[in-house]
Amino acid sequence: MAQADAVPNKANAATDASPGQPSEQPEESNVPSSADKVLEVSDLRKYFPIVRGFFRRQVGEVKAVDDVSFHVNRGETLALVGESGCGKTTTGRCVMRAIEPSGGGVLFRKRDGEEIEITTLSRPDLRAVQQHMGMIFQDPFSSLNPRLTVLEIIGEPFVTRKLIRGRRQLEERVAELLRSVRLDPTYMRRYPHAFSGGQRQRIAIARALALDPDFVVADEPVSALDVSVQAQILSLLKELQTELHLTYLFITHNLSVVEYLSDRVSVMYVGQIVELGRTDAIFERPRHPYTEALLSAVPVVETGKAGRRRERIILEGDVADPSNVPHGCTFHPRCPYVQDVCREEEPQLIDLAGANGSQPHFVRCHFAEELDLQGVRH
């Protein structure tokens, strides 16, 4: 891709600061219309107070999620990727309202087109909406209650919501769910301890899918599993997506998994999205120095194939402290391309799509259009 493609279009950038906004419509033909968006998150914020002393005086706040906007199209997988402490899990939980966001909006669109603003719902209404959302957690050893049988674990959503009354009917539905995650239905009377890590994660997936959700938040679903089992779960998630037309918000730190599973990716750094766009485009040519560094940091197996060795960028120092974010661009203390303006002025999330006439590609960097960054080769 030639440098000349990247014609600066600051005019567009100034007005168009967030991806969830309808103002991004010039390339309407490529972008799915808003009816196909399952989730639209706008300016989501979650600040945790830091309190000190006997009177629990607030002395500061941790900006875990700071003005995050994105949308998820129906049937796609959006990956949230970043290092620990970047706010990806908090974002996932705020979207489900498993924790209360401090501000911003989350618009959920049901399969029949009904739009629901999640952040303002009352508790009972929220429960009704959460029926359409599932969640899979990282550690299947702590996310399943050891005192309940598999039947009780997977059947619980039906019982608490009074959706199925008869015992027989419940067992049938649970057996069906177990079969869909490739587990033997005769195991349903066993307790979680009788299963291996991979099998437990399958049970957790069956539970998340119990109420036939449209939208599933998967928070590091394979990180705690053995290498050979990870691949089984990843393949299963991919198969289920096609079978059940699921939409995933996939939270992970593993970039190889992102590439394997996601259609679009949002790279987060210290509570903010620094880059958002199509996974293949970003992996081929990242526009944010942090994305470039993340991609180059992943160790690869040297199989002797040509062109595998890439020059490695080693970032200095650690992820910035979200309670005390650096002035200007949050990434500037570690950025190899840092300029004076980065230390002073906070960059906005701008869309580069206008510049190269393709899919939306948002970047939060002053020099997104000038830098020629290295991705992974295909």
Next chain:
Amino acid sequence: MTQAPLLLSVDNLATHFFSQEGILEAVDGVSFDIHAGEALGIAGESGCGKSVTAQSILRIVPKNGKIVTGEISLIQNGETVDLVQLDDRGQEIRQIRGGEIAMVFQEPMAAFSMVYTIGNQITEVIRLHQECSQDEARERAIEMLQRVGMPQPEVTIDAYPFALSGGMRQRAMIAMALSCHPALLIADEPTTAVDVTIQAQVLELMKDLQRDMGMALIVITHDLAVISELCDRVMIMYLGKDVESAPADVIFRDPKHPYTVGLLRSVPELGEGHSQELDPISGSVPSPYRRPTGCPFHTRCPEFIPDVCDVHMPPQIELGAGHRVRCHLYVQD
């Protein structure tokens, strides 16, 4: 390339654990050699015995475990010591631990004591193994911290472990392990607990240190990519057996054992795109208490030969320079 002198030779090592549920054969007949300055990677899934192998070398196997058979010979200045014969609480092994052979653990928070500064803990190691005064030891500790890239070592030496970030703690632990210039460093999952950008820093550091100090390295990990970055030789373990060992460039280009092939195919590779096919190994690692008969991998093996694999333990077969595999597929008769 001239062969460096042999440093450590492990021969037919077997470490078993004795518990109420029965005998757990954590390591069962593992052999390998390490030459001075060489880096060996031990890979495998959880429960394959890679950590217990390291613990056996340092003689820090947990109480209910015991080295049943085998020899671990450490060759230093022409003298050979069989570590298995030493008293695991005696003076000799304590000189070797931290002196000749040092270890870096996965979780740096667990390796450091919370109530002493890292400087305290590093100087303690130095003074245990080397004759020097408190001031000299402190100076060496600062030097070591500087060597591992700790910012402001004169200040951070007086920091408590909890005050440091994950990457810094990992560096401090490497500094402590290297403070007595060991001939062999064992790193057990050195980067599993840290983020990718920190992992890249730590890997780069370990590569530099190994080259500059000429020490041998054993890296224990489940991540084959980490081994590919760091190691000259690779040993793949499965349920306590060394199923395949070979030079790194050979094993990743041309893996022979079905388990090695499966491991390599089951991780998505960065740069291979959205459409890459994963070929996961079916099932999961069996309980070590119910070890399959014959070849331990036969229950999951795509190349399973009935009446052979489930009956006989495959012998170790030499396939070429330093490439050994335990599989019936390569038995010639």
